[in-house]
Amino acid sequence: MAIALVVALAVALTAFILRREASRVCPRCGLPSLVQLNSLRATVEIDGRRAPDHWEYYRCGSCGSRLKDHRGEWETPTDDEWSLIIGEDSKGAA
Numbered sequence: 001m002a003i004a005l006v007v008a009l010a011v012a013l014t015a016f017i018l019r020r021e022a023s024r025v026c027p028r029c030g031l032p033s034l035v036q037l038n039s040l041r042a043t044v045e046i047d048g049r050r051a052p053d054h055w056e057y058y059r060c061g062s063c064g065s066r067l068k069d070h071r072g073e074w075e076t077p078t079d080d081e082w083s084l085i086i087g088e089d090s091k092g093a094a
């Protein structure tokens with residue numbers, strides 16, 4: 001019984017690690033090279049009702065694209081937004 005529990009935990013942990021390390025596919029170049037640099041959570045108001053919202057910021061390790069995932073849609077962050085959220089200027093310097 002204890003061995004079955006240990007095996008189940010090991011399988012679950014391995015699946016968790018593999019899922020975390022799997023890079024997302026870049027919508028610009030199609031390669032699985034996106035690296036998540038930051039994410040934001042906030043409460044927004046839509047039609048007078050409060051709701052959670054979430055943004056994730058990525059850079060592609062292959063083509064260098066800067067991307068923002070907002071509700072499953074890819075957007076290109078402005079230079080000012082990138083500088084504020086990621087802390088780099090438009091040339092990638094910190």
Ligand SMILES: [Zn+2]
Nearest residue numbers: 026029060063
């Ligand atoms: Zn790319």
